Amino acid sequence: MIRNLIVILGDQLSLEISSLEKIRKNEDKILMMEVSNEIEYVNHHRKKLVLLFSAMRHFADELKKNKFDVTYVEFNKSEKNFTMELNRQCKKFNPKSIKITHPSEYRVLNEVKKWEKLLGIPVTIIEDTRFFCKIDEFSDWAESRKELKMENFYQQMRKKYKILIDDKEKPIGGKWNYDVKNRKRLPKNHPEIPSPLICKPDKITKRVITQLNKKYTKHFGDLEPFWFATTKQDAVKSLDDFIKNRLEFFGPYEDAMKEKEKFLYHSVLSIYLNIGLLNPHEVIEKVLQKKDLPIESIEGFVRQILGWREYVRGIYWHFMPKYNQTNFFNAKNKIPNFYWDGKTKMNCMKNCIEQTKQEAYAHHIQRLMITGNFALIAGIEPKQVCDWYLSVYADAFEWVELPNTHGMILYADGGILGSKPYAASGNYINKMSDYCKNCEYDVKLKNGKNACPFNYLYWNFFLKNQNKLKKNPRLWTVFSTIKNMSEDKKKQIKDDSEKFLKTI
Ligand SMILES: Cc1cc2nc3c(=O)[nH]c(=O)nc-3n(C[C@H](O)[C@H](O)[C@H](O)COP(=O)(O)OP(=O)(O)OC[C@H]3O[C@@H](n4cnc5c(N)ncnc54)[C@H](O)[C@@H]3O)c2cc1C
Numbered sequence: 365m366i367r368n369l370i371v372i373l374g375d376q377l378s379l380e381i382s383s384l385e386k387i388r389k390n391e392d393k394i395l396m397m398e399v400s401n402e403i404e405y406v407n408h409h410r411k412k413l414v415l416l417f418s419a420m421r422h423f424a425d426e427l428k429k430n431k432f433d434v435t436y437v438e439f440n441k442s443e444k445n446f447t448m449e450l451n452r453q454c455k456k457f458n459p460k461s462i463k464i465t466h467p468s469e470y471r472v473l474n475e476v477k478k479w480e481k482l483l484g485i486p487v488t489i490i491e492d493t494r495f496f497c498k499i500d501e502f503s504d505w506a507e508s509r510k511e512l513k514m515e516n517f518y519q520q521m522r523k524k525y526k527i528l529i530d531d532k533e534k535p536i537g538g539k540w541n542y543d544v545k546n547r548k549r550l551p552k553n554h555p556e557i558p559s560p561l562i563c564k565p566d567k568i569t570k571r572v573i574t575q576l577n578k579k580y581t582k583h584f585g586d587l588e589p590f591w592f593a594t595t596k597q598d599a600v601k602s603l604d605d606f607i608k609n610r611l612e613f614f615g616p617y618e619d620a621m622k623e624k625e626k627f628l629y630h631s632v633l634s635i636y637l638n639i640g641l642l643n644p645h646e647v648i649e650k651v652l653q654k655k656d657l658p659i660e661s662i663e664g665f666v667r668q669i670l671g672w673r674e675y676v677r678g679i680y681w682h683f684m685p686k687y688n689q690t691n692f693f694n695a696k697n698k699i700p701n702f703y704w705d706g707k708t709k710m711n712c713m714k715n716c717i718e719q720t721k722q723e724a725y726a727h728h729i730q731r732l733m734i735t736g737n738f739a740l741i742a743g744i745e746p747k748q749v750c751d752w753y754l755s756v757y758a759d760a761f762e763w764v765e766l767p768n769t770h771g772m773i774l775y776a777d778g779g780i781l782g783s784k785p786y787a788a789s790g791n792y793i794n795k796m797s798d799y800c801k802n803c804e805y806d807v808k809l810k811n812g813k814n815a816c817p818f819n820y821l822y823w824n825f826f827l828k829n830q831n832k833l834k835k836n837p838r839l840w841t842v843f844s845t846i847k848n849m850s851e852d853k854k855k856q857i858k859d860d861s862e863k864f865l866k867t868i
Pocket residue numbers: 629630631632633634635637638665668669672673674676726727728729731732736753754757759760761764765766768769772773
């Protein structure tokens with residue numbers, strides 16, 4: 365008889381995962397499952413599926429090499445969902461108890477919570493210790509505040525962990541925030557940027573690709589070339605490669621965009637962090653060792669992981685299950701087909717979507733200021749936008765995707781996460797990228813057939829949502845411009861927007 369059946373989920377691929385802490389190799393069994401329900405509940409990018417299954421299979425092999433007793437069920441041999449497969453395994457092995465690290469998504473936690481009653485076996489859910497901030501700790505912080513500003517949360521985390529903090533609890537370098545230095549456009553003759561580490565598919569990965577190619581032909585995205593790391597060792601090499609070759613300029617060019625530069629100075633590490641191949645503590649520790657690099661890059665990068673990543677997780681768990689049910693602007697438009705095939709005359713959108721199709725990756729500013737900004741000002745229904753983001757990126761898990769999409773880009777939560785909607789016109793895109801020079805639309809034109817759609821949609825968005833936003837102090841300049849706008853101009857904006865939205 366098995367003492368504990370320890371279930372390890374696809375984003376818990378770490379030997380340090382809390383469910384393994386007190387494991388007894390001779391008495392406990394580990395169960396890992398690939399199930400069709402998880403593959404099919406959204407239209408996941410095929411590279412994301414390869415990443416997950418290949419990394420899971422590599423991890424199972426590593427566990428076996430470490431003499432753990434592992435049962436691994438592949439998707440073509442498994443039951444439909446976790447519960448059904450677990451039930452089958454429990455009948456076979458008759459465990460005294462089931463253990464699992466807290467699932468990262470609400471949907472899965474809900475399923476796990478039903479196991480004890482359904483299977484008649486005690487189930488222990490153990491806290492996920494990979495994060496800097498516990499779920500309850502965030503809730504305590506949130507309940508003690510009127511406004512949930514990321515900046516305040518982040519400063520508290522820095523003090524708690526003594527990260528970039530001097531003896532007097534002051535920030536090293538003199539400032540908490542270097543955002544002002546970190547908004548540079550990439551200069552015209554900028555030298556070639558080193559690309560992320562390419563990991564060649566091995567036997568295990570190739571087998572996953574063949575299996576998925578047979579069964580899942582209709583899922584979004586290109587399956588090959590596949591180059592992601594699928595083991596801890598390769599993920600660490602990717603981290604070292606980033607620190608050596610791209611971290612120095614991460615800060616200054618964090619907000620830049622460039623046609624044909626898919627990664628710029630971004631780390632491309634979220635895919636490994638989110639499935640357990642990298643631990644956020646080890647990533648920050650290694651980055652902090654680079655004392656010779658500019659503080660704006662070091663702080664800028666630490667802020668993303670210790671600040672944003674932890675903060676969005678806190679928001680997710682504090683506000684779920686109600687968080688995804690709001691629709692502040694009552695946006696109802698359907699997501700255009702070009703989000704899936706990239707067939708649009710808007711060069712910025714075309715580039716970001718085609719890149720997403722190829723790589724299952726887009727960097728933050730592409731997600732926020734191009735595809736996200738468009739979804740916001742075109743009034744696309746939040747659920748459809750969230751489903752898209754959850755499907756198309758290899759790093760997409762609901763705990764991190766939802767607050768970024770529903771909250772940060774769509775402001776559908778009414779301002780819990782952001783203090784204002786991130787709406788921008790073509791002018792911003794032109795300032796931060798080179799997309800506009802190859803576009804059929806003219807970024808300088810505000811209205812008419814050839815005008816950049818971001819220009820009139822931007823004003824249309826604020827005109828339409830005036831009542832909901834005009835008291836926001838951060839939008840003072842927007843509404844003072846609207847105040848001085850002629851009725852003719854407003855009509856032109858509305859007509860152009862309606863005409864354009866009908867065509868998509
Ligand atoms: C609409 C939208 C949807 C997003 N969906 C996801 C998602 O599903 N999964 C995901 O991991 N990130 C998501 N993000 C956040 C961010 O865009 C990605 O983490 C980042 O682009 C990943 O690329 P990178 O590893 O090169 O990041 P870098 O730019 O190198 O940043 C370093 C790390 O910081 C963390 N990070 C940075 N920004 C954020 C953020 N806003 N929220 C959480 N973590 C952050 C990531 O772990 C990232 O690896 C989303 C952002 C937006 C605007």
